[in-house]
Amino acid sequence: MASIQFKNVVKKYIQGKQSLQVIHGVNAEIADGEFIVIVGPSGCGKSTLLRMVAGLEEISGGEISIGSRVVNKLEPAERDIAMVFQNYALYPHMSVFDNMAYGLKIAKVPKDEIKARVDKAAGILELGQLLDRKPRQLSGGQRQRVAMGRAIVRQPQVFLFDEPLSNLDAKLRAQTRLEIQKLHRELGITSLFVTHDQVEAMTLAQRMIVMNAGNMEQFGTPEEVYSRPATTFVASFIGSPPMNLLKNAPGGKPGQLLGIRPEHLDIGTEGWSLVVDTVELLGAERLVHARVGDELVIIRTHEDQGAPAIGSTIRAKPREDRQHWYDASTGKRVGP
Known part of the structure; x- marks a missing residue:
């Protein structure tokens, strides 16, 4: 060896x-x-x-x-x-x-x-x-x-x-x-x-x-x-579905992209307001495709959470400890 x-x-x-x-x-x-x-x-x-x-x-x-x-x-x-x-x-x-x-x-x-x-x-x-x-x-x-x-x-x-x-x-x-x-x-x-x-x-x-x-x-x-x-x-290649990368996330930072994995967005009564485009049923989990402003976001949910109606407005909150920031010009990670 x-x-x-x-x-x-x-x-x-x-x-x-x-x-x-x-x-x-x-x-x-x-x-x-x-x-x-x-x-x-x-x-x-x-x-x-x-x-x-x-x-x-x-x-x-x-x-x-x-x-x-x-x-x-x-x-x-x-x-x-x-x-x-x-x-x-x-x-x-x-x-x-x-x-x-x-x-x-x-x-x-x-x-x-x-x-x-x-x-x-x-x-x-x-x-x-x-x-x-x-x-x-x-x-x-x-x-x-x-x-x-x-x-x-x-x-x-x-x-x-x-x-x-x-x-x-x-x-x-x-x-x-x-x-x-x-x-x-x-x-x-x-x-x-x-x-x-x-x-x-x-x-x-x-x-x-x-x-x-x-x-x-x-x-x-x-x-x-x-x-x-x-x-x-790497964020967009590793992971299925890939990490969400948003240019204009609510509360975002100038010159930076926000990255958030689909499983780190929690549907509830707080957070971003999104309009549901479609829902994929994948056995024990669902992928909710929705839009915040003009940007597409994917949210991973479990079967026991139910599926939101297409065209409905929902709220989803990104977990603060799972947010990733990238320089918009270089694509490189910013911070830890």
């Missing part, structure tokens, strides 16, 4: 006389054994950052270290990493056992050790009864577990996951998230996991890097990122 360090990491693509910079000076220190999720929308640079760690993309500036080694110039095979992709990339003519063992055979690992490693990984991933099957005989979730098993048997210093759950349906995604958590608890290997799905990020991460347009907007625990978003981008 090993730590990972990003020092002012930059990525540029050069086309003729033009230069396109897609990663803008990322700095982060990842401790040995941590599970870090890199999250952000499509095109934000999260997979590019991961591929630079893997050695699949050249580093244009700065340094990436794995353990005590700067790996900028090392080939992927020299970095002691294992990668799991969105595409399972299994050999269709090989059995599960042979798919998991293939890299070890190429590395000329002794047969007895190969069997021991594959059997151990199969036990962790509950693949023991499937080792003789071909990939076509497996479900999508089982194929992804084989791909993870192939990475485990290599016993790397670092695991790199590039949106590995994207091809699974919602139920399998939830199940596989639990398996990945269990895997990390058992192996304790430093892991970087890329996703655009904030639910995956919040449930898997010990700490998370939120990327936006090639910049690291925030690096912290899921609780820190959710409770104290560093920028309006």
Whole structure:
């Protein structure tokens, strides 16, 4: 196992006389054994950052270290990493056992050790009864577990996951998230996991890097990122529904945006006056979409509170200890 360090990491693509910079000076220190999720929308640079760690993309500036080694110039095979992709990339003519063992055979690992490693990984991933099957005989979730098993048997210093759950349906995604958590608890290997799905990020991460347009907007625990978003981008990206951001909130501060989570607005007899646009029923909770002035606000309520009528006027009070203020020009958090 090993730590990972990003020092002012930059990525540029050069086309003729033009230069396109897609990663803008990322700095982060990842401790040995941590599970870090890199999250952000499509095109934000999260997979590019991961591929630079893997050695699949050249580093244009700065340094990436794995353990005590700067790996900028090392080939992927020299970095002691294992990668799991969105595409399972299994050999269709090989059995599960042979798919998991293939890299070890190429590395000329002794047969007895190969069997021991594959059997151990199969036990962790509950693949023991499937080792003789071909990939076509497996479900999508089982194929992804084989791909993870192939990475485990290599016993790397670092695991790199590039949106590995994207091809699974919602139920399998939830199940596989639990398996990945269990895997990390058992192996304790430093892991970087890329996703655009904030639910995956919040449930898997010990700490998370939120990327936006090639910049690291925030690096912290899921609780820190959710409770104290560093920028309006993080506030609007993390959370479903996102944080309300109001330019002209009643009692607002000049030059500042007020941020308030939907669950931190309490419907009652005090507070803002709002007109209800629509109500979403989501099982045990409701999302009330309403307007204060010309701005849209979402309020999360529970089923036992009842649903206000569309077009009606209600009052909702923002909790004072859950208000967030942002500089309207920079989008950065103001105050604690």
